[in-house]
Amino acid sequence: MKKYFQFEELGTNYRREIIGGLTTFLAMAYILVVNPLTLTLESVPDLPDSMRMDYGAVFMATALAAAIGCLVMGILAKYPIALAPGMGLNAFFAYTVILTYGIPWQTALTGVLFSGLIFILLTLTGLRETIINAIPAELKYAVGAGIGLYITFIGLQNAEIIVDNPATLVGLGDLSNSSALLAIFGLVVTVIFMVRGIQGGIFFGILIAAVVGMIFGVVNLPSAVIDLSLPSMAPTFGVALEPIFNDFGSLMNIQFLVVVLTFLFVDFFDTAGTLVAVANQAGLMKDNKLPRASKALLADSIATVSGAIFGTSTTTSYIESTSGVAAGARSGFAAVVTGILFLLSIFFYPVLEVITSAVTAPALIIVGVLMVSALGKIDWSRFEIAVPAFLTMITMPLGYSIATGIAIGFIFYPITMLVAGKGKQIHPIMYGLFVIFILYFIFLV
Numbered sequence: 072m073k074k075y076f077q078f079e080e081l082g083t084n085y086r087r088e089i090i091g092g093l094t095t096f097l098a099m100a101y102i103l104v105v106n107p108l109t110l111t112l113e114s115v116p117d118l119p120d121s122m123r124m125d126y127g128a129v130f131m132a133t134a135l136a137a138a139i140g141c142l143v144m145g146i147l148a149k150y151p152i153a154l155a156p157g158m159g160l161n162a163f164f165a166y167t168v169i170l171t172y173g174i175p176w177q178t179a180l181t182g183v184l185f186s187g188l189i190f191i192l193l194t195l196t197g198l199r200e201t202i203i204n205a206i207p208a209e210l211k212y213a214v215g216a217g218i219g220l221y222i223t224f225i226g227l228q229n230a231e232i233i234v235d236n237p238a239t240l241v242g243l244g245d246l247s248n249s250s251a252l253l254a255i256f257g258l259v260v261t262v263i264f265m266v267r268g269i270q271g272g273i274f275f276g277i278l279i280a281a282v283v284g285m286i287f288g289v290v291n292l293p294s295a296v297i298d299l300s301l302p303s304m305a306p307t308f309g310v311a312l313e314p315i316f317n318d319f320g321s322l323m324n325i326q327f328l329v330v331v332l333t334f335l336f337v338d339f340f341d342t343a344g345t346l347v348a349v350a351n352q353a354g355l356m357k358d359n360k361l362p363r364a365s366k367a368l369l370a371d372s373i374a375t376v377s378g379a380i381f382g383t384s385t386t387t388s389y390i391e392s393t394s395g396v397a398a399g400a401r402s403g404f405a406a407v408v409t410g411i412l413f414l415l416s417i418f419f420y421p422v423l424e425v426i427t428s429a430v431t432a433p434a435l436i437i438v439g440v441l442m443v444s445a446l447g448k449i450d451w452s453r454f455e456i457a458v459p460a461f462l463t464m465i466t467m468p469l470g471y472s473i474a475t476g477i478a479i480g481f482i483f484y485p486i487t488m489l490v491a492g493k494g495k496q497i498h499p500i501m502y503g504l505f506v507i508f509i510l511y512f513i514f515l516v
């Protein structure tokens with residue numbers, strides 16, 4: 072086993088991998104609660120039941136899609152990268168596709184399935200790997216740093232430290248609020264552990280914050296430890312396949328095409344950015360290239376296809392994997408640990424439920440610190456690369472979308488490079504992406 076996962080070459084061991092896998096799981100576990108709440112449109116009152124997915128079935132689909140994604144990534148691609156249904160696309164699925172477009176959730180699931188299948192085709196033809204390797208190093212670093220800012224922003228919001236403000240869009244929240252206080256406490260504890268170089272500092276930070284939250288009544292005590300009565304998957308299982316056989320006509324329209332393309336587009340670049348960011352942080356990149364990229368991409372698309380069949384929006388590589396890497400994970404074994412924990416989580420629903428986003432927020436904030444360090448590798452004195460790198464990074468949190476940041480930066484890159492007389496350094500694929508991203512803004516946003 073140690074040999075298969077290359078522990079010796081990677082300088083790792085079982086303890087580091089298990090703590091890393093557990094840390095990533097804890098940082099991601101919120102999705103087991105948030106995804107079903109989002110896809111059932113819990114926050115929208117007065118909807119006909121037919122427009123809502125079934126909560127229990129989506130919970131099961133979320134856990135199983137995450138488990139399959141993590142296991143395939145760990146065993147096939149051997150990266151410490153965990154997967155689950157992404158926050159970037161579940162909101163799009165629920166609020167844009169179902170609510171705004173009025174597309175039935177059954178058809179939306181078919182859209183996710185199609186985008187996953189197209190992904191597999193692109194991966195098998197090698198096109199995805201070629202594209203990822205054509206992106207200049209500076210933009211890859213900027214994508215990693217931008218995702219870091221984005222994830223910190225999400226963490227600060229989850230903690231209610233940063234809140235919305237009608238005059239300035241965002242502002243400082245009420246720091247005496249119990250959620251903010253618990254997150255600040257967790258952050259201080261985690262920072263102390265990290266500065267002292269304690270292995271698994273992020274994990275122990277989450278653990279201590281959860282216990283302190285329970286003592287002060289901010290985190291609920293679990294009602295039970297294990298619940299063996301699993302929810303039924305029948306309401307969503309296989310439903311994505313139904314329109315293909317029963318109502319193919321409903322798929323033959325521009326709106327459905329736009330939905331599939333958006334799922335495909337966002338997952339493609341989010342995954343590329345996330346894989347590179349996590350591999351970079353773990354020191355697993357070789358000559359600015361991602362080894363075994365096609366296997367990692369295949370794992371990602373297999374997870375999306377499985378998730379669509381189970382009944383969830385796009386399953387994607389999670390940036391929270393960086394918290395496990397920060398805790399020491401280096402090999403695919405950590406992803407296997409996270410996958411097994413997702414499998415077991417279906418029985419531990421009562422315990423999981425108490426881990427609130429305020430408890431996991433410090434992990435997200437610290438992950439941002441780690442990811443932004445990639446900026447040190449960019450030569451800021453070269454204005455032609457500084458501009459697209461900066462725009463990629465800053466528009467991710469501000470546009471609240473990884474895809475937006477990538478699109479804006481990649482539109483500026485060929486422009487600034489050409490004007491600087493460095494057109495020869497631009498890979499032809501980057502011109503193709505320039506056109507695709509312009510079309511993206513014209514037709515999809």
Ligand SMILES: Nc1nc2[nH]cnc2c(=O)[nH]1
Binds near residue numbers: 158341
């Ligand atoms: N990369 C990435 N990480 C996430 N973590 C939570 N949601 C997401 C997502 O949509 N993409």
